[in-house]
Amino acid sequence: MKKINADKIVWLILLILSIFLVLFPIYIMFKYSISDRRSWITGGEYPVPWWPFKPTLEMYKYYLGDKRFWSNGWLSLKIALLTVSFSLILGTPAAYSLARFKFNGKAFLLFLILAIRFYPDISSVIPVSYIFNKSFLYNLPNEIKISLAHCLLSLPYIIFIAQGVFETIPVDLEEQALILGTSRFYAFLRIVLPIAAPGLAAGAIYSFLLSWNEFVFSYFITATSVSSEVPLPVYLKTLLGSFSPNLVSISTLSLLVSIPVIIFTFIVQKYMIAGMIKGAVK
Amino acid sequence: MAELKLMNINKRYPNGFHAVKDLNIYVSDGEFLSLVGPSGCGKSTTLRMIAGLEDISEGELYIGNRLSNDIPAKDRGIAMVFQSYALFPHMTVEANITFGLKIKKVPEKIRKEKLNWVLELLDLKGLENRKPAELSGGQRQRVALGRALVLDPDVLLLDEPLSNLDAKLRVKMRTELKRIHKKLKSTIIYVTHDQAEAMTLSDRIAVMKDGKLMQIGTPSEIYNNPANKFVAGFVGSPAMNFISGELKLIDNKNYFVFEMGKIELPELLKEKIKESIKGKDVVLGIRPEDIEISFEKDNNSLTGVTSIRETLGSDDYVTVEMGNILLTVRVEPEKFIPMDEKCYLKLKGNKMHLFNKDED
Amino acid sequence: MRKILIAFRKNSFLIYSLIPAFLYIGFFALIIGFYLLKLSLTKYAGGDVVLSSTLYNYIKIFDDPMFNKEFSDAFRRTLIFVIVVTPLQLVTGLITAMLINKSFAGRGIVRSILLLPLAIPTIVTTSVLLILFSKGGHMTSLLMGRYSFFPKIFDYEISFISNPYTSIGLSIFGKVWRDTPISMLILLSGLQQINEEQYEAARTMGATAVQNFFYITIPLLMPSISSVLILRSIEAWKEFIFPYILAPSYPILGVLIEKYYVQLMDPGTAAMVGIVLIVCILVTSYVLTYILNKINRYLIRA
DSSP states (O other), X not given: OOOOOHHHHHHHHHHHHHHHHHHHHHHHXXXXXXXXXXXXXXXXXXXXXXXXSSOOOHHHHHHHTOHHHHHHHHHHHHHHHHHHHHHHHHHHHHHHHHHHOOOTXXXXXXXXXXXXXXXXXXXXXXXXXXXXHHSGGGGSOHHHHHHHHHHHHHHHHHHHHHHHHHHTSOHHHXXXXXXXXXXXXXXXXXXXXXXXXXXXXXXXXXXXXXXXXXXXXXXXXXHTOSOOOOOHHHHHHHHHTSSSOOHHHHHHHHHHHHHHHHHHHHHHHHHHHHHHHHHHOO | OOOEEEEEEEEEOTTSOEEEEEEEEEEOTTOEEEEEOSTTSSHHHHHHHHHTSSOOSEEEEEETTEEOTTSOGGGTTEEEEOTTOOOOTTSOHHHHXXXXXXXXXXXXXXXXXXXXXXXXXXTOTTOTTOOGGGSOHHHHHHHHHHHHHTTOOSEEEEESTTTTSOHHHHHHHHXXXXXXXXXXXXXXXXXXXXXXXXXXXXXXXXXXXXXXXXEEEOHHHHHHSOSSHHHHHHSSSSOOEEEEEEEEEETTEEEEEETTEEEEOOGGGHHHHHHHTTSOEEEEEEOGGGEEEESSOOTTOEEEEEEEEEEOSSOEEEEEEETTEEEEEEEOTTOOOOSSOEEEEEEXXXXXXXXXXXXX | OHXXXXXXXXXXXXXHHHHHHHHHHHHHHHHHHHHHHHHHTOEEETTEEEESSOOHHHHHHHHOHHHHHHHHHHHHHHHHHHHHHHHHHHHHHHHHHHHHTXXXXXXXXXXXXXXXXXXXXXXXXXXXXXXXXXXXXXXXXXXXXXXXXXXXXXSSOOOSTTSHHHHHHHHHHHHHHHHHHXXXXXXXXXXXXXXXXXXXXXXXXXXXXXXXXXXXXXXXHHHHHHHHHHHHHHHHHHOOHXXXXXXXXXXOHHHHHHIIIIISOOHHHHHHHHHHHHHXXXXXXXXXXXXXXXXXXXXXXX
């Protein structure tokens, strides 16, 4: 028999515990979402069961057949994709220059990027929503307004991750391209970006998740909007805030909001980790 | 092809570091010039200034009679091979080689011709569609070279192109480079820290130290008449032996005197002696192959004790101890030399060098 | 003049690439800062401006006994929240990072699972915790011993949300649960840069696993640990959503902002609390950086 290794056992126990702690709330959410009425309204006569007495997909049928759910989901998706695009377009060139050039005031610029993260969201949302809702920007569609606001949150991350990624790409490659006759812009576009793409993917993924999950800015910006479409987290909050919340309804919607990003995470986790590691090599 | 002129070139970095000082080099059309020196001597900076990757702080750079200080890299008519090869990892060999031509909007037909010519020249046939990651070190090196050669550069700049190869491949690529230079007759500036590489490849060598040009000349000039102690010590392997001492005039003859003895200096060094005699402290230099070892006393020889023998195959080297001074002496491989024995060293008169001690 | 033009053309790429992002961030950073400052210096009553350019909102902290109590309670809760959450996230992040820094079958799946809290929207996390800890929910039933596998701990049903300690505790749990993957990723990137050979070298000199951890892992991980502590403490000060949902009756400063801005229509007080938070964040970051530098220097010497 193999010698039992104490380290291994501790490792395994901790691993199982971590996985349990992560999955347990998700399981509870799932369990409630398929609960029949008797399984969550117990009247104190018996404890809530760990598995519903009569599993039902009633609520799923309701939401998946609900136009409001789909239009809100579509809005959320548009906002997330726009946030990714805006922050990549604004962030990568800036990150590239920060990685490549030495110039006066670089430290100040880096501080400025960080500084915006010092504002509590709940404070900065006041002027930000004011700008978007009370100025000429008012007529912009909600998805543009919200994604521009989300950009403020995701840009610092994108810039920091992308800067790290660019720093791992040898300068030789661009210098060679310059000698071979390209402009700086061409070298950036055709040589640097393709090599940096997998690392930048991490930045894009974080922006996407951030935007998909963001509540405060979405809530305040849509609060005064005439449009009835709201991003999914805000939609979920309206359910939570109701007088007698229907737990099945909440957990079904919660799960529906989470499933796309859960699947997404499983697909892209490799990039998330690789990007983070590149971003940290400095 | 073109000539290259560096006139009073200086490089100062914003932090005040003076990387290259008053550099004057003329490279004639078709010449193979090596820039050698220890790391940090400014040789790479010089190359990067010629390439247009670094600004020139002061001085003038002429490429083929054209003042090129402010001409962007791509319009200088140069091509460069980087130490890291800088192959574009996401492009095939073909795309890498023809990249520069494509940028310059050379028609497809000519591109193909040039590609085939280079593939042929560098023995890369059949690798066109591979990515750099799928190539061996030597192949990558040749692709990098090919990418530069297809552009028909006026001046080809090579930045330590062989240093990432293993020893055996390096020697092979050395011959290859020489063959290509002979065939294309291109002007080549070659940066290396390996003096042996520079010696075997170049028409002329420029030795640099601390941003200054120490000496420029043909390999044999550099080897046989080093301008100063630094050049003497840098070129040649194993390195030249140095003995510190002073000059003395005894019986109207010039002697080099040091703690372990004295040596009469030949007539040949007369001029040098006149120059050096002012600063009394001098250094005597002698290469390992210019010392004869014997076990019979001879006049005008030095006494020492044999201690270690190293075999390099074609040559053997014996270390001889003279007090604290260690001298390396070349001996024939088949010759028997007893170790830990008293021996006598005779220095070849016409191969002795005298250097001022203060200057490097 | 010509020189400037040449310099500009040479650096035009640098300038064009930096301007959009920094103009955008800079514009909002300045506007937010200016606006908050201005609001915090304005006195509101019943949703209308009563007095501008006044320190009233700040003085109120000390002069108005009602507000003083509310503010200092919120401040105390926030401080506890920060002090517990920050190191806790470091520990959970370090444990999970070390767990998956080993290679084993199924590592990809485990990594994805451990990243999940980051992917799930905060509002979802809060709602699940709300369900799990609600009256008549699983947790109260569990603690009352109503499931056969768990001993009875309480006779009565505890209401997690309306108890000052458990509600903040629940917020802390939620925050740590959600943000551990971020700490994990930062620390994992640090761990992956430690060469396995260093451990092996130490082992040949007789170091145990525990010694390896304290003498090699921790010192080499200091840069990652520093960034986790600083970034996480900033986020902890700023926290809003978890206590907003899970501890509505026991507000921390972030929740106080929402209360004054939305419910009481007093943006002046709300902005003032925001400014106080920013000052706290700046002070914490500065002090933490100072302490971490000290520790780092000590570790290098030791």
